[in-house]
Amino acid sequence: MNNNVAVITRMVIEAMEKQEASKNxxxxxxxxxxxSGRHVHLTQEHVEELFGKGYQLTQKKELMGGQFASNEVVTIVGLKLRAIENVRILGPVRKGSQVEISKTDAIKLGVPAPIRESGDIKGSAPISIVGPKGVIYLKEGCIIAKxxxxxxxxxxxxxxxxxxxxxxxxxxxxxxxxxxxxxxxxxxxxxxxxxxxxxxxxxxxxxxxxxxxxxx
Known part of the structure; x- marks a missing residue:
């Protein structure tokens, strides 16, 4: 009897879900x-170049997918030496560093940032990142997020x-x-x-x- 109830219940739930999917x-x-505002993703190596040897990002706010907005911010500098300060780093660290900006930011910085999916940085725009302990230059890595x-x-x-x-x-x-x-x-x-x-x-x-x- 219990098995029959379970089967009937599952059938009803599946029918409701199909109806809801059709309606949607x-x-x-x-x-x-x-x-989403401008932000930066960094490798651990680049974190240490910008903030000091052994430095670890600290969490300010939890985001989806295990990501977080960190307390750490940097300055990004474009090809014409135009800069935007207080750009937040998102953690955790990644295998590749990248900077995500808007088209307005790209014009201000003077960088030809392409529209790309996050992580697709091959052939993207160059940019410099300045931290309290150092500077890094990315030959590619600046995009406008799709x-x-x-x-x-x-x-x-x-x-x-x-x-x-x-x-x-x-x-x-x-x-x-x-x-x-x-x-x-x-x-x-x-x-x-x-x-x-x-x-x-x-x-x-x-x-x-x-x-x-x-x-x-």
Whole structure:
């Protein structure tokens, strides 16, 4: 009897999930927004070059996917020796260092930063990073982050999308902005959130915590 109840319960849950997925596919899946400011990712070697031998990043705020905003900040310097101060480092340390900025930042710094997925830095713009104990120069590593949506597998299933897929997203506010070429990223460690940069947020009158709707 108990087995029958368990089977029936599972069948009901699966039917409800399919119905919800169908509804979401028709009406568009709602996603909260996170507006991402300029930031830096560093290797441990570069952390030590900038802050001193043996230095470890310290956590200021926990982020999704095991990442965190650190207490440490640096100055980034472009090709025309124009600088932006107090750029936050995100941890933990990575295998490769990179700087993520907006188009407005790129113009100010005088760097030809391409739009790339995080981690795709081959052939990207050069930039210097200045810390309290030293300076590093990256021949490549400065990018404008491609807009994307983080999703755990359950949300991806309900939205009817898969990892790596590109979708369009609508912000139903007074600006009525549509974002195209939004990449889906799926991982168990993610929480549901779309990431855009400050230029995109300002242009569309979107703030962190607002919601948008996926359309395919």
């Amino acid at each position: 596919s028709e009406n568009g899946y709602m996603v909260p927004i996170g507006v 807009r994307h949506i983080h999703m755990p597998p359950k949300d991806a299933s309900l939205a009817g999308v898969v990892d790596g897929q590109e979708v369009s997203v609508i912000a139903d506010n007074e600006r009525g902005t549509t974002f195209n070429h939004v990449q889906i990223r799926v991982d168990d460690s993610f929480t549901l959130e779309m990431h855009i940069d400050t230029d995109e947020g300002n242009a569309a009158n979107i703030r962190t915590g607002d919601t948008v709707r996926i359309i395919k």
